Amino acid sequence: EENSMKDNQIEKLLEENSMKDNQIEKLLEENSMKDDQIEKLTQENRRLHEQLRHKSTQKEELERFIKEKFMREKEVSAESSRSHVPNPRDESQTSGIATESGEFEPSS
Numbered sequence: 001e002e003n004s005m006k007d008n009q010i011e012k013l014l015e016e017n018s019m020k021d022n023q024i025e026k027l028l029e030e031n032s033m034k035d036d037q038i039e040k041l042t043q044e045n046r047r048l049h050e051q052l053r054h055k056s057t058q059k060e061e062l063e064r065f066i067k068e069k070f071m072r073e074k075e076v077s078a079e080s081s082r083s084h085v086p087n088p089r090d091e092s093q094t095s096g097i098a099t100e101s102g103e104f105e106p107s108s
Helices: 002-084
Strands: 096-098 104-106
Touching: none
Parallel strands: none
Antiparallel strands: 096 104
16 A cells, blocks of 8 residues: 555656656747747847948938038039129129129129
């Protein structure tokens, strides 16, 4: 009878051990899946970081281009106001000079 009780205990312990082995196996599979997810997310993070770096570079280049274009337009505008030519259709100002302010001053 004592042997039978011990056999039953051993059987229960073996079942528990088997259940725990199954749990461990499931946890290892979950862990492996999570490792795969981490790897995918890490790769995605690298890709997005590279994309962000590229877009930042593009933004800087665009800002530089806009600033240069604005400065050129400002220079051209200043040049054209300094060398203002009268409208030939305007009979009242057929001859004259451009003043320092860029205004046209007819000659008398």
